Amino acid sequence: MQWFKNRKTMPKLILRFALVGWACAFGLGHFDATDALAQTPEQERLAVHLATLFRAGRAVISENQKLINDETKGDKGLTAEKVVGLAKENYKKATNKELRTDRGTLEGKLTQAMLESMKEVMDKAQGLINKPGVGFKGFLPATFGHRVAETFKKKVEDTASIKLTAPKSYVRNRANAPDTWEDQIIESKLKANDWTKNKAYAEMGEHKGKPAYRLLIPEYYGASCLDCHGEPKGEKDITGGKKEGGKLDEVGGAISVVIYTK
Numbered sequence: 001m002q003w004f005k006n007r008k009t010m011p012k013l014i015l016r017f018a019l020v021g022w023a024c025a026f027g028l029g030h031f032d033a034t035d036a037l038a039q040t041p042e043q044e045r046l047a048v049h050l051a052t053l054f055r056a057g058r059a060v061i062s063e064n065q066k067l068i069n070d071e072t073k074g075d076k077g078l079t080a081e082k083v084v085g086l087a088k089e090n091y092k093k094a095t096n097k098e099l100r101t102d103r104g105t106l107e108g109k110l111t112q113a114m115l116e117s118m119k120e121v122m123d124k125a126q127g128l129i130n131k132p133g134v135g136f137k138g139f140l141p142a143t144f145g146h147r148v149a150e151t152f153k154k155k156v157e158d159t160a161s162i163k164l165t166a167p168k169s170y171v172r173n174r175a176n177a178p179d180t181w182e183d184q185i186i187e188s189k190l191k192a193n194d195w196t197k198n199k200a201y202a203e204m205g206e207h208k209g210k211p212a213y214r215l216l217i218p219e220y221y222g223a224s225c226l227d228c229h230g231e232p233k234g235e236k237d238i239t240g241g242k243k244e245g246g247k248l249d250e251v252g253g254a255i256s257v258v259i260y261t262k
């Protein structure tokens, strides 16, 4: 396709994610794309949809972190079905729309794959989550996000992928490390002094040698994040990992979505 060859000259699409309800860490991202929608491809709609659903699921883990870490309880009742149900509710809160899960459409197929990934990750985690007498279990929103993303990728590899990544200097789990494009956009755009907070970046580019629509949504360190990702750099946090030395409101991560266009 022409645009692929000419992608350097393609107008870049820049989206704005307005966030509501961030009182709670890892709350729901609310997307406001009125400016961008008029000239946007179908891929953008799908990518935004996937990011919103991914965040809706991760928010469930954040909202239930205290329960997950409760050493006095065995069975937490945080089953896969429950998490998927709450993720759907969060999605509806963020978008005012019901999820479309009909497999006849690409959106339905990707939605199903994402919900199934959440279910599988939660099913596998039941033993850990329900272990009595253990407080902190290392089951965090980022852990859930990473596992869901990996599972999802395997299911729809040829169509789409999603990833929770971070600025290179702040990566904890190497599997989340940014690729060349993600690193470049995080450093040159999302972290730029004049970049509007919560504005996402998107362009027609490539991924693994294939033409793709790519979307990168910044995420920021809030106060609660700094217990683990803050200062002093190198000090051990509750997970046993080393703190990154991050500061309040700094770009601490990004959600990267790929929708292949061929």
Ligand code: HEC
Pocket: 025, 026, 140, 142, 143, 146, 164, 165, 166, 170, 171, 172, 173, 174, 176, 219, 220, 221, 222, 224, 225, 226, 227, 228, 229, 237, 238, 239, 241, 252, 253, 254
């Ligand atoms: C209890 C400690 C803890 C808290 C609180 C915490 N994180 Fe993390 N974070 C981690 C750990 C541990 C990982 C690595 C997870 C894994 O192995 O995939 C991680 C991973 C991440 C990643 C993925 C990239 C990477 O480095 O692997 C991002 C982005 C991230 N955290 C952002 C945040 C943000 C934003 C907040 C606050 C809303 C937050 N974290 C709160 C411990 C924490």
